[in-house]
Amino acid sequence: MDDSSKATETFHMTSAEFRRAGRQAIDWIADYYDLLETREFPVLSRSCPGEIRASLPEHAPQAPEQFSALLADMNAKILPGVTHWQSPDFYAYFPANSSFPGILGDLLSSGLAVQGMLWATSPACTELESHVLDWLVEMLDLPRQFLSAGRGGGVIQDSASSAALCAILAARERATGFASNAEGVRQPLVAYTSSQAHSSIEKDIKVAGIGSNNLRLIDVDDNFSMQPQALRHALEEDKISGRLPFFVCATVGTTSSLAIDPLLEIGAICREHHLWMHVDAAMAGTAALCPELRYIHNGLELADSYCFNPHKWMFTNFDCTAFYVADRKTLIDTLSILPEYLRNQATEQGSVFDYRDWHVPLGRRFRSLKLWSVIRHYGVEGLRFHLRRHLELARQFAEWVCSDDRFELAAPPSLNLVCFRLKSSDYQNEKLLTRLNHGGQLYLSHTRLRGKFALRMSIGQTTTELRHVEAAWRLIQKTASRD
Ligand code: PLP
Numbered sequence: 001m002d003d004s005s006k007a008t009e010t011f012h013m014t015s016a017e018f019r020r021a022g023r024q025a026i027d028w029i030a031d032y033y034d035l036l037e038t039r040e041f042p043v044l045s046r047s048c049p050g051e052i053r054a055s056l057p058e059h060a061p062q063a064p065e066q067f068s069a070l071l072a073d074m075n076a077k078i079l080p081g082v083t084h085w086q087s088p089d090f091y092a093y094f095p096a097n098s099s100f101p102g103i104l105g106d107l108l109s110s111g112l113a114v115q116g117m118l119w120a121t122s123p124a125c126t127e128l129e130s131h132v133l134d135w136l137v138e139m140l141d142l143p144r145q146f147l148s149a150g151r152g153g154g155v156i157q158d159s160a161s162s163a164a165l166c167a168i169l170a171a172r173e174r175a176t177g178f179a180s181n182a183e184g185v186r187q188p189l190v191a192y193t194s195s196q197a198h199s200s201i202e203k204d205i206k207v208a209g210i211g212s213n214n215l216r217l218i219d220v221d222d223n224f225s226m227q228p229q230a231l232r233h234a235l236e237e238d239k240i241s242g243r244l245p246f247f248v249c250a251t252v253g254t255t256s257s258l259a260i261d262p263l264l265e266i267g268a269i270c271r272e273h274h275l276w277m278h279v280d281a282a283m284a285g286t287a288a289l290c291p292e293l294r295y296i297h298n299g300l301e302l303a304d305s306y307c308f309n310p311h312k313w314m315f316t317n318f319d320c321t322a323f324y325v326a327d328r329k330t331l332i333d334t335l336s337i338l339p340e341y342l343r344n345q346a347t348e349q350g351s352v353f354d355y356r357d358w359h360v361p362l363g364r365r366f367r368s369l370k371l372w373s374v375i376r377h378y379g380v381e382g383l384r385f386h387l388r389r390h391l392e393l394a395r396q397f398a399e400w401v402c403s404d405d406r407f408e409l410a411a412p413p414s415l416n417l418v419c420f421r422l423k424s425s426d427y428q429n430e431k432l433l434t435r436l437n438h439g440g441q442l443y444l445s446h447t448r449l450r451g452k453f454a455l456r457m458s459i460g461q462t463t464t465e466l467r468h469v470e471a472a473w474r475l476i477q478k479t480a481s482r483d
Helices: 003-010 015-037 067-081 100-112 123-139 160-175 179-183 199-207 228-240 263-273 284-289 291-297 328-335 345-349 368-403 426-439 466-481
Strands: 153-157 189-194 215-218 244-251 276-280 305-308 321-325 407-409 417-422 445-449 452-458
Touching: 015 067, 100 368, 123 153, 123 321, 123 368, 153 160, 160 179, 160 189, 160 199, 160 244, 160 276, 160 305, 160 321, 160 328, 189 199, 189 228, 199 215, 215 228, 228 244, 228 263, 244 263, 263 276, 284 291, 284 305, 284 368, 321 328, 368 407, 368 417, 368 466, 417 426, 426 445, 426 452, 426 466
Parallel strands: 189 215, 189 244, 244 276, 276 305
Antiparallel strands: 153 321, 305 321, 407 417, 417 452, 445 452
């Protein structure tokens, strides 16, 4: 039977067809990245709500279709609705940068298509993950308590939001002697983070059943960093009124302005009051690959848990959050349930990690492959090279802002983020941002700092170079000159 008749009979794509279609898919991706360079697309999609759905057939096809037809629709129907996160002119939010080695690692993961919920369901999926996360401890010079050889260890989660949720759940159980898991949350537990922390902390607090009224948003200083004395004051007041403080989230690199909370002081307070300290370094953590930037983690040795996102600034395709705990037993005791159908010898012997016990979902992909692929391709040297490039571009951009007296910095520039504004009304700044983004040549986002609207220039794309940042600044100046 030839290849095509076999396919017609079984409806499956044969391996020969897969090879052909796979080459087309890789070519399509490579072409897409080449086109991003030529500014073929508006960076921010111009699609209107419902437009993409309206272009799709109302019903699923009854008869099989060719992969080439799907690729044609990628061009005609999907790309117009894509905001180009991998464009060198994407400066919005924080990057979710990618790389060809990351894509290839993800492809291998899709190819193997294992489900690594238990060590036994694919030992390599678990062991490569533990190993690569141990590598990262060394690469970022993180405290040794996070290494899997001791009492701690790392796991890949889908997002920093999920990592913080797991930290909150483990903290809740540690503080209540595991009674909350058994009986529900009965005690008036209280958590703390700064007013600049990411919104995911509030969401997690709700999900964990703590109640958002029991999350205190601690004041920040002029640099937008948490004030430790305000934290101390808030938690002592809560204690006096009979509540149980249990959790603090400190941020290394806040979302609005990349401010860094003082981990040493916050950690000391947490130790004194037996609170769990989680450190959220979602975007900025990657900076610690460079020895000269490791100050961002001063005091991290006092943390119970830590996370950063290689899927933001470490060229590893979304999703990939590295989450570490100093005491894995508390996390596992919080999340582990062992039904009969998951029992197996390796688990019973207790000599392996079953990563299903380290996060909320049971199932898990082989995500460490993309991280492994990125780290092996670039090496630590290559990664550092690109981070330093981004830092230099941000430094240069901040200098340009300061040298144009129509503009001002809205926060001290931090790492690869520059927050800036026109010395004018919020209305004028919003108008500037809207015009820039509608033009399609770049994409910036905004925040509010000290009550004022500010534009954020976040430089972390894989392919962004000086010429892109120069063009961006020229465009910003020109657009600001329009009435
Ligand atoms: N924490 C910080 C400081 C962030 O900036 C972000 C997102 O930008 C998050 C958490 C949430 O990240 P994720 O999408 O991985 O949940």
